[in-house]
Every structure is written in structure tokens, then in C-alpha cells.
Amino acid sequence: MTKLREKPCQWADERLEPYLEGELSPADARALEGHLGSCARCRQEEASAREIAAELRGLPALDTPRRVLRGVEEKAQGRGLFRWKGPLFWVPVSSGVAATLLIVVAAFLLRPAPKEPVPDQAEVAAAVAEARFALAFVGQVSRRTGSTLREEQLKPWVLAPLAAVVVSPGQGAGEKPSLEEI
Amino acid sequence: MKTKMIVLFVGVLAFLPALVTAQGAQDEDLSRHPGFFDLDALDLLHEDDLEVEVNLTGPMMGLIASATQNEDPEFSAVVRGLERIRVRIGTPGAGESNLAQGLTQAAQELEAAGWSPMVRVRDGGDRVYVYAREVDERVQGMTVLVLDGDELALVNIVGELDLAALGRLISNMDGLEGLGSIWGEGD
Numbered sequence: 457m458t459k460l461r462e463k464p465c466q467w468a469d470e471r472l473e474p475y476l477e478g479e480l481s482p483a484d485a486r487a488l489e490g491h492l493g494s495c496a497r498c499r500q501e502e503a504s505a506r507e508i509a510a511e512l513r514g515l516p517a518l519d520t521p522r523r524v525l526r527g528v529e530e531k532a533q534g535r536g537l538f539r540w541k542g543p544l545f546w547v548p549v550s551s552g553v554a555a556t557l558l559i560v561v562a563a564f565l566l567r568p569a570p571k572e573p574v575p576d577q578a579e580v581a582a583a584v585a586e587a588r589f590a591l592a593f594v595g596q597v598s599r600r601t602g603s604t605l606r607e608e609q610l611k612p613w614v615l616a617p618l619a620a621v622v623v624s625p626g627q628g629a630g631e632k633p634s635l636e637e638i
Numbered sequence: 639m640k641t642k643m644i645v646l647f648v649g650v651l652a653f654l655p656a657l658v659t660a661q662g663a664q665d666e667d668l669s670r671h672p673g674f675f676d677l678d679a680l681d682l683l684h685e686d687d688l689e690v691e692v693n694l695t696g697p698m699m700g701l702i703a704s705a706t707q708n709e710d711p712e713f714s715a716v717v718r719g720l721e722r723i724r725v726r727i728g729t730p731g732a733g734e735s736n737l738a739q740g741l742t743q744a745a746q747e748l749e750a751a752g753w754s755p756m757v758r759v760r761d762g763g764d765r766v767y768v769y770a771r772e773v774d775e776r777v778q779g780m781t782v783l784v785l786d787g788d789e790l791a792l793v794n795i796v797g798e799l800d801l802a803a804l805g806r807l808i809s810n811m812d813g814l815e816g817l818g819s820i821w822g823e824g825d
Binding site (some may be wrong): 575580581583584586587588589590591592593594595597598600601 | 699717759804
């Protein structure tokens with residue numbers, strides 16, 4: 457550090473800017489003012505410094521873009537959006553994901569049931585005809601088999617015994633035929 | 639709080655598959671009905687062989703019953719208890735030489751499954767099988783298998799059937815127009 461008594465102008469140069477900014481200690485400020493009062497060169501330096509400072513203050517202030525500031529802050533702090541993964545970070549994230557999924561599931565569960573296509577009158581009429589057809593077919597089968605059974609059963613139970621009476625008494629009076637035999 | 643949310647979320651996820659399969663289960667319900675007999679599984683009549691096909695199920699059965707309630711209350715009453723009417727009639731292709739054997743096997747399957755034979759006719763190569771399925775003394779289904787010459791008819795009626803009412807109904811019933819030669823009108 458330069459000493460006032462050894463190199464007073466150099467000492468004054470080093471303290472001129474803090475002096476103009478009001479950052480110099482009162483003791484140094486008094487010493488500097490004492491030197492300025494006796495040194496024309498340093499007074500000229502002081503005047504030049506005051507002039508430059510005044511011109512700097514007169515320049516327009518420019519705004520820094522927000523993204524640049526954020527980038528600078530992140531760089532300065534050394535972290536990105538997802539770099540911090542502490543437990544307190546995941547609680548809101550997991551809660552948000554769970555809530556979103558629950559909303560989706562609830563919307564799925566509570567969705568209106570798909571409406572069954574209501575058949576028109578013609579379709580119902582066709583269905584009635586088909587149902588009649590099916591039951592009529594069953595009826596036809598019953599009648600057909602009923603008549604077949606009657607015919608088939610007449611032979612062993614009525615016709616054959618009658619013939620047996622004529623041809624050979626006792627023949628044909630066997631057991632009732634089973635359905636398998638029919 | 640976090641634990642509760644996780645439990646709730648897992649519960650909802652566990653419930654989802656059941657919801658998705660609900661529709662499939664509805665279809666399976668009918669196949670579990672005691673009166674159901676899977677005619678398609680017989681593999682005797684293929685799609686190309688079909689001349690007549692009827693497939694009426696639950697919702698339509700209700701509409702049929704409602705539509706005929708005034709004009710034909712007997713028919714409506716019989717249909718109202720039904721859940722399905724399935725009819726497949728056709729002439730199988732030349733490759734189906736064992737139709738009689740196939741029908742006999744189907745009849746055996748029906749009996750093994752607890753169906754009661756109402757009619758069994760074997761006349762040469764022709765076959766007629768009528769089976770009913772009773773549960774607690776109530777008829778829950780009827781299956782008719784007919785082979786007449788080269789024509790085959792398969793019927794499965796699922797649902798509660800009042801045989802007396804059905805007998806009264808079908809004794810004077812027409813409606814076989816379009817049936818073809820298999821026991822149609824005029825045969």
C-alpha cells in the first residue's frame with residue numbers, strides 16, 4: 457500500500473475514485489483534501505474524474521432481457537429446473553400426477569354409457585317374424601315327430617299284436633319299445 | 639395424505655380391468671345359462687351352408703314381447719320369458735358325410751350335460767332330437783336337432799319355457815314361410 461508521505465500523488469490517485477463515490481474514510485478524505493489543496497496536478501485529475509462520472513450517470517439505463525437474467529441466475533446458482541430433487545420437490549409433483557390420473561379415471565368411470573341402438577319398428581317386426589318362425593318350427597318338429605311316433609308305435613303295439621293273434625298267438629306281445637329302439 | 643392417495647390410485651387401477659371386462663362377462667352370462675347350448679360349436683353348419691339364421695337375444699326378446707302383447711298375448715307371454723332364440727338351418731356341403739353321427743354325438747353331449755330327451759327319432763339316416771333342460775322343475779331351455787335328408791336344422795331356445803303354453807301356442811301356428819323343404823308348409 458502506497459504511503460502518503462512517500463508518494464503523495466500516487467496515494468491520491470488510488471483514493472480519488474472512492475473519494476468521489478463517498479466511500480473513503482473521513483481521515484483519508486481529510487488527508488486527500490489536504491493534498492488536493494496543495495497539488496495542481498491532482499486537482500486536475502480530480503476535475504477530470506468528476507467530469508467522467510457525471511457523463512456516465514447521464515447515459516440511458518438499458519433493461520436486461522428476463523431470460524438472460526434467469527440464465528445468469530441459474531448459472532450463478534449452478535442448478536436447472538429439475539436439478540433439485542429433494543423430497544419437498546417430489547411431493548407436489550407426485551400429487552399433481554396422481555390427481556390428474558384420478559381425474560382421467562373418474563371421467564372414464566363416470567362417462568355416459570354408450571347408448572344401445574334402438575331398433576326401429578321394421579327391425580322389431582322382422583324380429584317378431586323370426587321368433588314366430590322359430591317357435592313354429594319347433595311346433596312343426598313336435599307335430600312331425602308326434603305323428604311319426606304314433607305310426608311307429610302303432611306297429612309294435614297294435615298292428616303287430618293283431619297280426620300275431622292271427623299268425624301266431626302270443627307273438628309280438630313283448631315289452632314296450634324304448635325310444636332308442638324307435 | 640400421500641399414502642392415502644397412492645392407495646386410492648392403486649384401487650382405481652385395480653378396478654379398471656374389471657370394468658373393461660364387464661361387457662365380455664355379460665356375453666359369458668348367457669353361455670352359463672343352463673338352457674344355453676352352443677350350436678356354433680357343433681361345427682356341422684358353416685356360414686356358406688346357411689339358408690335360415692335367427693339370432694334373437696335379451697333386449698330384442700323384450701321388444702318382441704312388448705310389440706305383440708296386444709295382438710297375440712299368448713305368443714307374447716311365451717317370448718317374455720326367453721333370453722335367446724337361435725336357429726340355424728341349411729344344407730351342409732358335400733364334405734359333411736357324417737351329419738347323422740355328428741347329431742348323435744351332440745345328443746350325447748346334451749344328455750351328459752343334464753338335458754332331458756323329449757324326442758329321439760332315428761329313421762334311416764334322418765335324426766330328430768328334442769331336448770329340454772330342467773332346473774328346479776322349470777324348463778330353462780330347449781334344443782332341437784333335426785337332420786332330414788341332406789338338410790340340417792339346429793334350434794336353441796334359452797330362457798324359462800312354459801311347455802303347456804308353448805304347446806298351446808304352436809299347435810295352431812304357421813309362419814314357416816321361407817323355411818325351404820325341411821318340414822315346411824306343404825310337406
